[in-house]
Amino acid sequence: MTYGPAQVTPFQIDLSSLVGRSVASLYSHLVTRPTGRALRLGIESQIGEFGSSCLSVLDFTQVVVLDYSCADEAVAKLVQRYIGADRPADVYFVACGLSEQHRDPIEAVLQRHRLALAAEVGDAGFVLLGETSARERRVWSLLEEVRATGPDDVAGRLGIDSGEALQLLDGLVSRRVALHGSRDRFLSLSSLLTPH
Amino acid sequence: MKLVTLPASLDERSFDTLVRGIEGDPGQRRLFDGSHVRWADPYGMIGLLAVGTVAGRTAERPLFRLPELPEVVSYMTRMGFFEHAADLFEFHGTARRARPDGASDVLLEITAINSHADVHAVVDLVNERGMAILTRQLHYPPREAFQFSVVLSEVCQNIIEHAESGGWVATQTYTWKKRLAGRRVVVIAVMDLGIGFRESLSATQAARHPEGAGRFSDATALEAAFLHGQTRFHDPGRGQGLQQIRKQVGRWNGRVSIRSGTARIADVPDWDDSPPLEEHLPFLTGAQIGIILPARVEADPLTMPGTARKGETN
8 A cells, every 4th residue: 555645644733732732731841641641642633633644743843841751652652553553544753843852852762662753853954763773774864865766766876776775665664754655656754844 | 755866967878877767666756856967958858858757657746856057947948848847747946947938049949749740840840940050050051951850850750650659859959068079069859658669660570580579679679670671561661761860860970879668779970989789778668869960061070971089078
């Protein structure tokens, strides 16, 4: 089953506004597990309104403090929910507006669950967070640079065979950090967010 | 009545002496004599609340003789000690014990932690009040000052998630006169009187202990949680709080310790000379966590791991 860009609906979630609504409190800082759980349930509820496929943008711009417990519940468990075969919808996640103080907890909780997430971090631009191999990162970075490509192009640029390139691209798709477009066309998630 | 003479310095290093004061006949009333106390930090003050609570569970409410030095009483007042102690102790002494109104020089007064909402309140307060202290007095870059709130949040959640009991937290900055060459430090203390690490972990970890469940002690429980991130939960996302606290405190070349039951485990930086693991301490229920973070000084060998002096005393 493949998905073209036209079939994926990007939408943006402002985490600070969502936590305020979900928890119905004054908390501006994303700390504690109950806050993270409320946040995750709120995001899942919004995803449910978008049907079977969507790109979910987690916007951390207004978040000042993010602790590990909240990140585990709100980010790691959210991503994990949509990785498995029993996922309720085909959702791809991108974290935006991250600053360095957000990066540590998100990286840590993703690694703990062996997950990966595409994220826009300050001046660094889009990076791949979480537990990934060096080969995965190379292919993901190339895809990020060219926005859309196929296994033959990846193989040529990285000096690997096409079969290995296809396997790595498929792996990134199954980890939900890249999108499989038409037959041999793979897209970076950031390409869905920004005009070329 | 049993007399318990409080040490002149009421802090983590003298805490075991304080705990020894509640050994013996649990039905005997205690008099905690603080008349010679000349210094008290968050660990010492919260520790006194913890010990007083335990003493009052099985005997008549303990007595507390106030420190003779008015500046010590004044400081304990500003830290909110007497508000929390009012129901635990019967006081001997007439010094003013009401916390003054207005701006506070305290980073975080003694605060009860009974729910996640309390953790939010602590983080909000420290962010509002602590950023200037942490960046200007301790020279932490703003990003790391935010990490301080994360450390505080995680350490307080440890009470809610694992202790099955309420607890207290407090934090304050000081200039040490002798240790760390007069460097400013932040002291964080978090304590509860809950089930402690051994009981918290016994159901899931004791059976795995190589020497058998019967050998699963306070020390082995602390090692499992502190060194290996094990918890009673089967969720792999659990247990990272303490690990991340250790990592962050290590980055700042600080010291973190956890005392539970009869043992204490610590990450000890080069500027401190305490042992990494202590056993056979006087028993106290629950868990007592102490964190000391030295001010950051660029290119100073004292905060460069592996090059600091050892053996200095405060």
